[in-house]
Each structure stands twice: as C-alpha cells, then as structure tokens.
Amino acid sequence: MTIREIRLFGDPVLTTVADGVTVFDRRLRTTVADMLDTMDDAGGVGLAANQIGLTKRVFVFDTTGTQNGLRGHIVNPVWEPVGEDRQFGPEGCLSIPELSADTERYETVRVHGRNVDGAPISLVASGLLSRCIQHETDHLDGVLFLKRLDDDRRRDAMAAIRSSDWFNV
Numbered sequence: 001m002t003i004r005e006i007r008l009f010g011d012p013v014l015t016t017v018a019d020g021v022t023v024f025d026r027r028l029r030t031t032v033a034d035m036l037d038t039m040d041d042a043g044g045v046g047l048a049a050n051q052i053g054l055t056k057r058v059f060v061f062d063t064t065g066t067q068n069g070l071r072g073h074i075v076n077p078v079w080e081p082v083g084e085d086r087q088f089g090p091e092g093c094l095s096i097p098e099l100s101a102d103t104e105r106y107e108t109v110r111v112h113g114r115n116v117d118g119a120p121i122s123l124v125a126s127g128l129l130s131r132c133i134q135h136e137t138d139h140l141d142g143v144l145f146l147k148r149l150d151d152d153r154r155r156d157a158m159a160a161i162r163s164s165d166w167f168n169v
Helices: 026-042 127-140 151-162
Strands: 046-048 059-061 071-079 086-093 096-106 108-114 121-126
Touching: 026 046, 026 059, 026 071, 046 127, 059 127, 071 127, 086 127, 096 127, 096 151, 108 127, 121 127
Parallel strands: none
Antiparallel strands: 046 059, 059 071, 071 108, 086 096, 108 121
16 A cells, blocks of 8 residues: 655644544545555554544554554544543654653543444453554544643653754754
C-alpha cells in the first residue's frame, strides 16, 4: 500500500473533530491499509485518520508486541471505562515526535465500533491497548494527549516542542 505523511503538532487537522464514516467501501479499506503501513513505518502502536490529514472517524492499532496484543482498526469508535482503575505511564504520539510524557488513562475500556465492511465490533481492552483506544479516539475528537497532562507536564512538553528541530523547520 502507501505510506502517508503524518501531520505534526501545529497542523489544524489535528484539532479538528472527525466526521463519522457512513460509506464502507474499497476506499475505506485502502485508507485503513495505508494507515497500518504508515503506522508500521513510523514505529507506532496507533494512528488516527486525522494524523494523515483525513477527518474520518477511524483509527488503526498494533499491540502485538505485548501479551494478548491485537492488530486491527476501529471505525466510528465509542468507548467507555470499565471500572474506575487508572493507569499512569509514558505516552507518546507520532504527531509529536521525540516527546513522551506520563499520562493518566483508564486501565480498562470497552469499545464499540465497526470494521471496514461495516460489521459491528466490540472489545474490552486493558493496559496498552486501552491506552491506545483512548489516545486515538481523542485524536478523532480533535484532542492531543498534551491536554491530558497536568499543568507542569504540559508546560515541560510545550517547551520541548518549541525547542525541537522538527517544530522549528
């Protein structure tokens, strides 16, 4: 397939709310395949459509490097927490290179959505996949993980972004 350009922090598409997918066709299948290739090429575990400039509610993920990991995609995802347990740990973003910050997320979530053919899918995820679902769905809502940081971590992250080579090009 095709490796797409990943949009970087500062691109307005990253703060745009994505539109729900209503057409499940060859174009959508191609987009998902391209997104998986792009994520793999960049070494990520998740990628939302707006990170490649498309405002469609779809993301891909690959946590196969973890115990019980999965690889796939979710179209029109909606998640809810399962319980109140939280995880706090490092989180990064392909749209914000070279930055990682400890971020709080729910430990376990239940997500519903569709696959590329429009069939309903549902799963319960914990750990890294749970973090990925929350992070990528935030992207589709126009929210970067920086907004999930406390004030001090956000201030430090913004300072790192402003001093980075990729941001000052």
